[in-house]
Amino acid sequence: MSGTSGSRRDGGRDRDIEGRARNAxxxxxxGRPLPYGAEGVERQPEGVIRDPDRTVTEAQALLDAGRPFHAHEVFEDxxxxxxxxxxxxxxGLAQLAVGLTHAARGNATGGARLLRRGAGAVDEWRAGTAAGARPYGLDLVGLAAWARELAASVEGDGAAVGAADRAPRLRGGTG
Structure with missing residues (x-):
């Protein structure tokens, strides 16, 4: 794993190469932790500075692949x-991705809460822009609507959703 030594020091806690606590x-x-030694998926490197277009493109590819937890890490950067x-x-976009993560894990309450919180943040940001603005090609109106609809859906039936099947289209439409 990039940037993580995997060593277990300080009471058994994993530490990165700078000595910060970091689960290896x-x-x-x-994004669910697996047992040490199990084969997992490659994690997103942390702290990568991307231009906004690359951020949206990488996040969309991860969402399409059913990896919303990893898309959230791209947005978090x-x-x-x-x-x-x-x-x-x-x-707000990171919250949408982690909300989808929770919904895909079967956590309807947490998923719905984060989807609504993310939709609210997207709406809040959009309110400060020119009417009809699409920063970086993002469909903010569509994303907020997607999030609220998915929140209502997962609360209604409580079943886990397919992350790739329910992934949003960041630049237009919904998945």
């Missing part, structure tokens, strides 16, 4: 490294 366990496609005036946008 492999993860499945939905943009949220933490991007301009302050865009943090609400990227945070």
């Amino acid at each position: 366990r492999p993860r499945d496609g939905l 943009a949220w933490k490294s991007g301009p302050a005036q865009e943090r609400t946008l990227w945070r």
Whole structure:
């Protein structure tokens, strides 16, 4: 795993090469930790600075592959490294991705809550822009509607959803 030594020091906690606590366990496609030694999926490198177009493109590819947890990490990098005036946008998109993650794991309550929180952040950011604006080609109106519809759906039946099947189209339409 990139950037993680995998060593277990300080009371058995995993540490990265800088000594920060960082879980080195492999993860499945939905970001759930697997036992040490199990084969997981490659994790997204953390702290990568991407331009907004690359952020959206990489996140969409991960969403399409049924890996919303990993898409959330891409959005989180943009949220933490991007301009302050865009943090609400990227945070909202990260919340949408992690909301889909929880819905795919079968956590209807947590999924619905994060989907609605993300939709609210996207709406909040959009309210401060020109009417009809599509920053980086993002369909913010469609994404907020997708999130609220999925939240209602998972609350209604409580069943896990297919992450790839229910992935949003970041630049238009819904999956």
